[in-house]
Amino acid sequence: MIPSRSPSPVDKLALAVVHQPDRAIPAPAGAREESLRLLLQTAADSGVARVATKPDGDGERWLGQAWPFPSPFQVSVRTVPVSDGVDRVEARARRSLERLGLPRGDLLLVSSAGDLAGAEGRALWDRLLALKDRGLYRRIGFCATVEDGPALLARRFQPDVVQLRCNLLDQRAQHSGVLSELAALDVAVHASSVFADGLLFIGAEALPPEMHRHAPTLSRIRRRLAEARVDPMQATLAYAMGLPEVSAVVASIASAAELRAVVAAAHAPTPALDWASLQLEPATTAVAGPRRVSSAA
Numbered sequence: 001m002i003p004s005r006s007p008s009p010v011d012k013l014a015l016a017v018v019h020q021p022d023r024a025i026p027a028p029a030g031a032r033e034e035s036l037r038l039l040l041q042t043a044a045d046s047g048v049a050r051v052a053t054k055p056d057g058d059g060e061r062w063l064g065q066a067w068p069f070p071s072p073f074q075v076s077v078r079t080v081p082v083s084d085g086v087d088r089v090e091a092r093a094r095r096s097l098e099r100l101g102l103p104r105g106d107l108l109l110v111s112s113a114g115d116l117a118g119a120e121g122r123a124l125w126d127r128l129l130a131l132k133d134r135g136l137y138r139r140i141g142f143c144a145t146v147e148d149g150p151a152l153l154a155r156r157f158q159p160d161v162v163q164l165r166c167n168l169l170d171q172r173a174q175h176s177g178v179l180s181e182l183a184a185l186d187v188a189v190h191a192s193s194v195f196a197d198g199l200l201f202i203g204a205e206a207l208p209p210e211m212h213r214h215a216p217t218l219s220r221i222r223r224r225l226a227e228a229r230v231d232p233m234q235a236t237l238a239y240a241m242g243l244p245e246v247s248a249v250v251a252s253i254a255s256a257a258e259l260r261a262v263v264a265a266a267h268a269p270t271p272a273l274d275w276a277s278l279q280l281e282p283a284t285t286a287v288a289g290p291r292r293v294s295s296a297a
Contacts, residue, residue, distance in 0.1 A: 012247065
């Protein structure tokens with residue numbers, strides 16, 4: 001009998017591979033494929049069991065050509081916009097599995113909660129249910145922000161998973177009660193945007209224009225972390241992984257070196273911090289209007 005493995009911090013970690021040139025170093029095709037294989041093998045060796053994908057560009061195809069064999073990963077797939085039509089959404093979800101070289105996926109996510117809130121929302125969800133019933137995907141769900149009213153949508157559609165933007169700088173999902181509401185509905189929560197666009201990793205001069213007003217607060221948060229001798233990556237991961245309602249934390253990674261740094265940060269002792277004091281704005285403020293603190297992983 002094989003002894004059971006002790007729980008590990010990386011059990012919650014999900015890998016979203018970044019293919020964009022601004023993060024991934026441009027390289028010839030052969031070097032890129034080797035780099036991706038190394039990244040995925042490093043993930044497998046580290047115990048990371050989840051990979052999150054998007055139907056953008058050639059990312060799915062590149063992953064399908066680079067999996068370790070046998071692949072140890074549970075893979076999540078996102079839909080294309082319902083504006084393309086529900087037939088197109090279903091066909092593309094099937095095509096994603098082909099491109100990934102997988103007979104079935106673990107999770108199929110509606111890319112935008114707005115697609116479910118629209119006129120075709122029910123028809124779209126019925127297509128996802130049909131794919132689940134046929135065994136092509138084990139679970140279905142949707143991606144959302146706090147502004148989307150994810151708990152209300154969850155009551156209506158009864159998803160298996162909601163992927164929700166949630167991070168140290170934007171704690172509204174926790175403090176507004178959204179995480180608790182989803183947990184009460186027996187919905188698994190995957191936290192995305194956990195690094196908040198890297199805002200804690202860049203200086204004030206490199207902030208995007210819409211974030212300039214937050215420069216003093218970000219400087220104060222970085223100073224508090226430095227005084228506590230806590231690395232920003234360690235703090236951001238510890239916050240998301242410490243949320244009891246969150247079953248997976250989606251981290252965007254561009255290289256094996258980045259992944260090793262993330263895994264090391266995940267294994268670091270949980271720092272004793274006043275988490276609520278490290279958010280950009282009070283998490284109890286109204287969520288009716290858009291506020292760009294994070295983006296999808």
